[in-house]
Amino acid sequence: MAVSIAVDAMGGDNAPEAVVAGAAAAAGPGLQILLTGRPEQLGALLAEHRPGGVVRVIPAEDWITMEEGSLASWRRPRSSVAVACQLVRRGQAAAVVSAGSTGGIVATARLRLRALPGVTRPGLAAVLPTSPKPTILIDAGAIADPKPEMLVLFAQLGAAYAEIAHAISEPRVGLLTIGAEPGKGNKLARRAYELLQADPPHGGSPIRFEGNVEGSDLMAGRVDVVVTDGFAGNIALKAIEGAAGFAAGELRAALLGSVTARLGSVLQRRALRDLAARVDRETYGGAALLGMEGTVVVAHGAATAKGVAAACRLAADLARGQITDRIRERLGPGRAVHFRRRT
Amino acid sequence: MAVSIAVDAMGGDNAPEAVVAGAAAAAGPGLQILLTGRPEQLGALLAEHRPGGVVRVIPAEDWITMEEGSLASWRRPRSSVAVACQLVRRGQAAAVVSAGSTGGIVATARLRLRALPGVTRPGLAAVLPTSPKPTILIDAGAIADPKPEMLVLFAQLGAAYAEIAHAISEPRVGLLTIGAEPGKGNKLARRAYELLQADPPHGGSPIRFEGNVEGSDLMAGRVDVVVTDGFAGNIALKAIEGAAGFAAGELRAALLGSVTARLGSVLQRRALRDLAARVDRETYGGAALLGMEGTVVVAHGAATAKGVAAACRLAADLARGQITDRIRERLGPGRAVHFRRRT
Numbered sequence: 001m002a003v004s005i006a007v008d009a010m011g012g013d014n015a016p017e018a019v020v021a022g023a024a025a026a027a028g029p030g031l032q033i034l035l036t037g038r039p040e041q042l043g044a045l046l047a048e049h050r051p052g053g054v055v056r057v058i059p060a061e062d063w064i065t066m067e068e069g070s071l072a073s074w075r076r077p078r079s080s081v082a083v084a085c086q087l088v089r090r091g092q093a094a095a096v097v098s099a100g101s102t103g104g105i106v107a108t109a110r111l112r113l114r115a116l117p118g119v120t121r122p123g124l125a126a127v128l129p130t131s132p133k134p135t136i137l138i139d140a141g142a143i144a145d146p147k148p149e150m151l152v153l154f155a156q157l158g159a160a161y162a163e164i165a166h167a168i169s170e171p172r173v174g175l176l177t178i179g180a181e182p183g184k185g186n187k188l189a190r191r192a193y194e195l196l197q198a199d200p201p202h203g204g205s206p207i208r209f210e211g212n213v214e215g216s217d218l219m220a221g222r223v224d225v226v227v228t229d230g231f232a233g234n235i236a237l238k239a240i241e242g243a244a245g246f247a248a249g250e251l252r253a254a255l256l257g258s259v260t261a262r263l264g265s266v267l268q269r270r271a272l273r274d275l276a277a278r279v280d281r282e283t284y285g286g287a288a289l290l291g292m293e294g295t296v297v298v299a300h301g302a303a304t305a306k307g308v309a310a311a312c313r314l315a316a317d318l319a320r321g322q323i324t325d326r327i328r329e330r331l332g333p334g335r336a337v338h339f340r341r342r343t
Numbered sequence: 344m345a346v347s348i349a350v351d352a353m354g355g356d357n358a359p360e361a362v363v364a365g366a367a368a369a370a371g372p373g374l375q376i377l378l379t380g381r382p383e384q385l386g387a388l389l390a391e392h393r394p395g396g397v398v399r400v401i402p403a404e405d406w407i408t409m410e411e412g413s414l415a416s417w418r419r420p421r422s423s424v425a426v427a428c429q430l431v432r433r434g435q436a437a438a439v440v441s442a443g444s445t446g447g448i449v450a451t452a453r454l455r456l457r458a459l460p461g462v463t464r465p466g467l468a469a470v471l472p473t474s475p476k477p478t479i480l481i482d483a484g485a486i487a488d489p490k491p492e493m494l495v496l497f498a499q500l501g502a503a504y505a506e507i508a509h510a511i512s513e514p515r516v517g518l519l520t521i522g523a524e525p526g527k528g529n530k531l532a533r534r535a536y537e538l539l540q541a542d543p544p545h546g547g548s549p550i551r552f553e554g555n556v557e558g559s560d561l562m563a564g565r566v567d568v569v570v571t572d573g574f575a576g577n578i579a580l581k582a583i584e585g586a587a588g589f590a591a592g593e594l595r596a597a598l599l600g601s602v603t604a605r606l607g608s609v610l611q612r613r614a615l616r617d618l619a620a621r622v623d624r625e626t627y628g629g630a631a632l633l634g635m636e637g638t639v640v641v642a643h644g645a646a647t648a649k650g651v652a653a654a655c656r657l658a659a660d661l662a663r664g665q666i667t668d669r670i671r672e673r674l675g676p677g678r679a680v681h682f683r684r685r686t
Contacts, residue, residue: 069524103522130589141521144529178484178577179446181412186487186574215581219589231529232575234521236582238558243586246473246562 002030003319005312006084006093009037010063011100013302019099020045022308027053031316034093036060036083058083064100066301070107081105085112088294094319097311099286099299106142106289106298113292116324118204118331121146122291123154124230124298125161126237130221133166137176137218137226140287141234148191151175151227155196155207156330157290158225164321165314166224174213174223176232184212188229196227203332215239285314295323345373346662348655349427349436352380353406354443356645362442363388365651370396374659377436379403379426401426407443409644413450424448428455431637437662440629440654442642449485449632449641456635459667461547461674464489465634466497467573467641468504469580473564476509480519480561480569483630484577491534494518494570498539498550499673500633501568507664508657509567517556517566519575527555531572539570546675558582628657638666 007023009016016037023033024046032054035042042057060083064072076082081100085108087093098105102124110122126140138158139146146154155173162171175193177185182193189212196209210223215236218226228236286299286307295318299311350366352359359380366376367389375397378385385400403426407415419425424443428451430436441448445467453465469483481501482489489497498516505514518536520528525536532555539552553566558579561569571579629642629650638661642654 067524069522069527103527144521144532176578178487178574178581179412181410184412184446186572189487189574215578215583216585216588218582219585228578229529231521231532232578235519235558235571235575235579238521239561239579239582240558240586242559242562243583244590245559247587247590 001320002032003095003316004032004034004093005315005319006034006036006058006087006096007308007312008063008081008084008096008098008100009035009042010060010080011098011105012299012308013066013099014304015099016041016045018303018305019308021049021305022303023312024049024051024055025305026309026312026316027051027055029053031312032056033312034058034084034087036080036087037063058087064104064108066101068101069103072104073107073111079108081108082112085109085294085296089113093294095294095315096296097286097299097308097315098296099301099303099308099311101301102141102287102298105296109289109292109296113294113296116291116293116327116331119153119291119327121150121153122289123150123157124287124289125158126233126287128218128240130219133168133221133224135218135221135224135226136161137228137233137237138290139228139230139233140237141230142289144229144231146188146229148188148195151188151192151229152195152200152207153291153331154227155209155225156200156204157327158227159205159207160323160326160330161288161290161318162224164323164326165317168224170208171224172208172210172222173225173227174210174217176215176218176226176228176236177212178214180212180214182211192227200332205330205332285310288314288318290323290327293324295319344663345375346438346659347375347377347436348658348662349377349379349401349430349439350651350655351406351424351427351439351441351443352378352385353403353423354441354448355642355651356409356442357647358442359384359388361646361648362651364392364648365646366655367392367394367398368648369652369655369659370394370398372396374655375399376655377401377427377430379423379430380406401430407447407451409444411444412446415447416450416454422451424451425455428452428637428639432456436637438637438658439639440642440651440658441639442629442644442646442651442654444644445484445630445641448639452632452635452639456637456639459634459636459670459674462496462634462670464493464496465632466493466500467630467632468501469576469630470628471561471583473562476511476564476567478561478564478567478569479504480571480576480580481633482571482573482576483580484573485632487572487574489531489572491531491538494531494535494572495538495543495550496634496674497570498552498568499543499547500670501570502548502550503666503669503673504631504633504661505567507666507669508660511567513551514567515551515553515565516568516570517553517560519558519561519569519571519579520555521557523555523557525554535570543675548673548675628653631657631661633666633670636667638662
């Protein structure tokens with residue numbers, strides 16, 4: 001199935017150069033790219049790369065900087081990410097990719113895209129590279145103070161993602177908290193536990209709830225989807241990235257510490273390169289904002305061309321898998337229908 | 344300075360064997376150990392080890408299991424950890440060490456030990472092995488839903504710890520949140536930011552507040568003390584431990600993956616052993632519950648004899664450094680004096 005992805009060419013630390021290069025690399029027979037940003041600049045950059053498929057430039061003269069937060073979504077209605085969202089709204093693109101600031105992207109998407117029925121807030125789903133299958137962490141930072149009911153919604157969004165992107169049927173869902181026993185955690189987590197154990201509201205799909213998981217379980221692959229609030233989720237995700245970077249640095253120092261160790265490391269160079277590729281977050285594309293009409297993939301702010309290309313492929317995979325339809329199914333007929341039946 | 348440390352011999356996955364062995368190893372000329380637990384069992388175990396100093400057994404016929412939570416502190420007034428706290432209360436020991444469940448230890452300490460003036464809730468301080476100096480993370484799980492004011496208190500407790508245990512003058516304090524700019528985070532973090540920027544209340548020591556830090560900064564050594572709520576703090580700490588374990592496992596697999604890599608790893612064995620020792624949490628002793636009359640060191644539940652010995656040494660170091668006096672100084676004359684002056 002051929003899909004069109006709208007790519008915010010002006011968002012990210014390395015924009016627009018790395019974004020154009022990545023989008024050009026991702027474009028191909030089944031994947032058309034619509035680049036939003038300053039036409040002359042993007043045209044010049046595109047001439048340097050040789051896209052493998054159709055790449056069109058859609059003019060957007062404004063953009064949100066990395067320092068701007070959610071308010072910029074109101075101030076800049078013609079920003080490159082707003083124009084990308086409008087392409088989805090008008091049916092010209094199936095999904096959006098941006099490496100801009102998460103706050104700005106989430107706020108713009110909420111303003112410009114329609115929420116799916118039953119979705120009070122979209123959730124940001126990040127992928128942890130566990131074995132044998134990846135683990136989805138949701139919410140990774142879209143809302144810092146959610147209501148407990150939103151964690152049930154995030155469980156449905158995350159389950160739909162696991163089904164579509166990782167081909168997992170009946171994904172296992174865990175609640176991130178402190179302490180393994182029921183009733184452990186803060187007020188939000190304790191209430192969310194009760195709600196996740198109960199039947200899903202309004203005829204939604206059953207959630208295969210496996211109970212509490214702790215921070216130490218995140219990289220253990222115990223469940224397929226971990227639900228949490230955006231504050232704890234973002235801190236956990238970045239703590240893991242920081243710890244992985246720390247371990248890699250320590251290792252490098254240890255390997256280069258002595259002559260014999262140095263000799264050994266030459267022999268192991270390839271094994272270490274393979275490992276680095278596995279834990280490299282750029283190969284995973286980025287976090288997906290779920291629950292809107294059209295998925296928004298938030299690439300890392302420091303994404304290189306490789307990271308942007310991976311984000312485009314992730315967005316295309318989710319669109320081809322019709323994740324919005326799957327989310328609609330999982331959430332069920334919804335409150336609106338419920339009300340209509342009662343009157 | 345000679346100190347007495349009360350050690351809960353019945354707490355932890357490997358109790359009492361590993362606890363007795365660790366306590367016996369830690370005992371020495373300047374460090375007396377008071378072991379609380381079942382006398383016959385502890386006496387028999389002590390006969391197997393050769394303590395380097397005085398180890399006395401204080402009878403306690405009850406104990407809190409690893410599965411029990413905070414309520415057990417009420418149900419079991421004669422538990423081994425309660426008896427250890429009573430030894431501190433009576434002035435017979437300067438600090439407590441336990442490898443039992445964190446919830447049970449914190450609740451028992453709050454019930455049995457007096458809080459220092461101005462301390463509304465004790466905070467649990469964990470140590471992250473950053474370079475060149477370690478970083479303190481507080482609260483690592485003592486209270487899941489703190490008030491914003493408590494994060495200012497935790498900043499003072501953590502600063503006292505950094506001064507005493509890591510010889511850092513004017514420790515830099517950061518607030519764990521999502522997003523680097525002021526005003527980012529959940530409601531609690533946003534309010535705590537305002538309070539940390541203001542003058543400390545009631546004549547407390549100035550806090551050298553460096554602003555927000557993110558999850559990715561935890562292992563970067565950007566600040567000396569990171570303050571956060573016990574929910575996010577515990578999740579972050581365990582996420583880091585889990586990620587370090589994951590990286591080590593992946594590395595082992597990569598190193599054993601090919602013949603040349605295997606050959607290399609033989610040459611590097613010592614470098615890797617050094618690295619493992621550096622990131623091994625057992626060498627750091629455990630988390631310290633601060634803010635009570637007498638520090639309580641919470642060793643890892645799975646602590647071996649080595650971990651228990653490190654916890655005893657940490658407790659002794661904090662007691663010798665007179666951390667409770669330092670905390671008293673940092674918190675200042677307190678609200679009570681303030682009131683008296685006004686009337």
